[in-house]
Amino acid sequence: MDTPICDFARRYAASDVLRLHMPGHKGMGPLGPEPLDLTEIPGADDLYDPQGIIARSEENAGQLFGGITVYSTEGSSLSIRAMLYLAMLYARSQGRKPRIIAGRNAHKAFLSAAALLDLEVQWLWPSSQSSYLSCPVTAEDLEAALAGEPPAAVYITSPDYLGHITPIAPLAEVCHRHNVLLLVDNAHGAYLRFLDPCRHPLALGADLCCDSAHKTLGVLTGGGYLHIAPQAPAFFRRRAKEAMTLFGSTSPSYLILQSLDAANAALTGSYPRRLQEMARETVALRRRLEAHGFTCTGQEPLKLTLCPKSYGYTGTELAAALQRRGHIVCEFSDPDFVVLMVSPETGREGLARLESTLLSLPRWTPITTQSPAFRPPRQRMSIRQAAFSLSRTVPTAQSIGHILADAAVGCPPAVPIVACGEEIDADAAAAFAYYGITRCTVVDESL
Ligand SMILES: Cc1ncc(COP(=O)(O)O)c(C=O)c1O
Numbered sequence: 001m002d003t004p005i006c007d008f009a010r011r012y013a014a015s016d017v018l019r020l021h022m023p024g025h026k027g028m029g030p031l032g033p034e035p036l037d038l039t040e041i042p043g044a045d046d047l048y049d050p051q052g053i054i055a056r057s058e059e060n061a062g063q064l065f066g067g068i069t070v071y072s073t074e075g076s077s078l079s080i081r082a083m084l085y086l087a088m089l090y091a092r093s094q095g096r097k098p099r100i101i102a103g104r105n106a107h108k109a110f111l112s113a114a115a116l117l118d119l120e121v122q123w124l125w126p127s128s129q130s131s132y133l134s135c136p137v138t139a140e141d142l143e144a145a146l147a148g149e150p151p152a153a154v155y156i157t158s159p160d161y162l163g164h165i166t167p168i169a170p171l172a173e174v175c176h177r178h179n180v181l182l183l184v185d186n187a188h189g190a191y192l193r194f195l196d197p198c199r200h201p202l203a204l205g206a207d208l209c210c211d212s213a214h215k216t217l218g219v220l221t222g223g224g225y226l227h228i229a230p231q232a233p234a235f236f237r238r239r240a241k242e243a244m245t246l247f248g249s250t251s252p253s254y255l256i257l258q259s260l261d262a263a264n265a266a267l268t269g270s271y272p273r274r275l276q277e278m279a280r281e282t283v284a285l286r287r288r289l290e291a292h293g294f295t296c297t298g299q300e301p302l303k304l305t306l307c308p309k310s311y312g313y314t315g316t317e318l319a320a321a322l323q324r325r326g327h328i329v330c331e332f333s334d335p336d337f338v339v340l341m342v343s344p345e346t347g348r349e350g351l352a353r354l355e356s357t358l359l360s361l362p363r364w365t366p367i368t369t370q371s372p373a374f375r376p377p378r379q380r381m382s383i384r385q386a387a388f389s390l391s392r393t394v395p396t397a398q399s400i401g402h403i404l405a406d407a408a409v410g411c412p413p414a415v416p417i418v419a420c421g422e423e424i425d426a427d428a429a430a431a432f433a434y435y436g437i438t439r440c441t442v443v444d445e446s447l
Helices: 004-014 053-065 075-093 108-117 139-145 168-177 190-194 234-247 254-267 271-292 315-326 344-359 383-387 426-434
Strands: 068-072 099-103 120-124 153-157 181-185 208-211 224-228 303-306 338-341 391-395 408-411 415-419 439-443
Touching (some): 004 053, 004 254, 053 068, 053 224, 053 254, 068 075, 068 234, 075 108, 075 153, 075 181, 075 208, 075 224, 108 383, 108 415, 120 139, 153 168, 168 181, 190 271, 224 234, 254 271, 271 303, 271 344, 315 338, 315 344, 415 426
Parallel strands (some): 099 153, 153 181, 181 208
Antiparallel strands (some): 068 224, 208 224, 391 439, 408 415
16 A cells, blocks of 8 residues: 655655745754654645645545544544534534433543533443443443434444443444444554454444554554544535544644554555454463463453452552563553553564563452442533533542532543533542542632
8 A cells, every 4th residue: 555645755854955844843853753744835735635645645544444534643532522523513414412322431532522512411321330441331221322312423432441342233233223323432443443353343333433543553642543434424524624623733743644654554564464463362361361360351352451459469559560570561550450552563572571470470369449339420510511610629538519620530541430510429539539539620619
């Protein structure tokens, strides 16, 4: 697959032009990539109105992912805002209210978008046994939620931070039967497209989805996609760029664009084979760790999520031990979990190092403390009202009874324990304490 953005940037860097345009480094600097860091000069195209090299590169990506693909240089956060804006506009064109039914484990980018767009959110709650980070949604749950007035869209986060994958096809079937759009936050799952069989939401019936290319593919941080399925109404194709422009920076990074462009070539090369091998190796490692006594959760082939309390460690302690003993830095840890993300670049050697470090750890008496139970908090204001109200910061220990004004206060991967506009109750305050959250911003009701 060709790489028109990379080719252009390389030619430009090798030429003897005098750069009397932005950026100020003029192609020189201490980091190394400055010669390739461009702006919208003639021939470089325009991300928000592409007609040339960016349009060709996005077409390549669209072919790879099986729909219309537009690039984001601001991660999934930008694509989520654009996706919700499009869903809201489309709903209005259909005479529907801007109401979204969403799995509660939505990332805070969803909440800030809901505040900006004044969306009404009807949450799908996880069962009380689940972690805040997961929200398994079944076709039956969705069928029940869709029984009333149809929403603008259903919004699902899959895979979640712990590596659980929601079966998208049955949810898409329910949504489409009710004539409702299915939007998927697939920030963690760009690579699912290249598994055999393919497990990417677009292939399983989602109408729109976002991927953080940078999270799992060999792409620089910030690189992402907004995908539109072939079956989605033509409205979405026509308005996608407008939606990205509304929220995106007018200075998209050309280094990130080159990285997305280069990924197209890599993804049509040896990547799928190497991915498949790494997925097999990781699944085999998970089985060996389980046989040794570790508890794992999640089904994502490139994530190893350990629940180490049964092995005598909190997640935070295990992450520290991995760093101390094996110089291994994990993606995420909290009192209950350690999330380790691998990719084909990790290689067998990387997995072997992880395994030997884990197996070298002494096993202790299981820790029996449970993560706090939670009940859905009471909504006192709309998300937008609370986000735009005058507010003050308080210690979370003194926050009971107040209305949260932050987009969300959540466990470290930005999943809400309490969402904007909800009242902080004793359960929520206990959860803040458990996750080490000491301050939050609440609506100042004295003003
Ligand atoms: C589930 C989920 N959605 C969206 C995002 C935002 O993605 P990005 O950082 O690419 O903007 C994240 C980031 O961690 C995430 O975990």
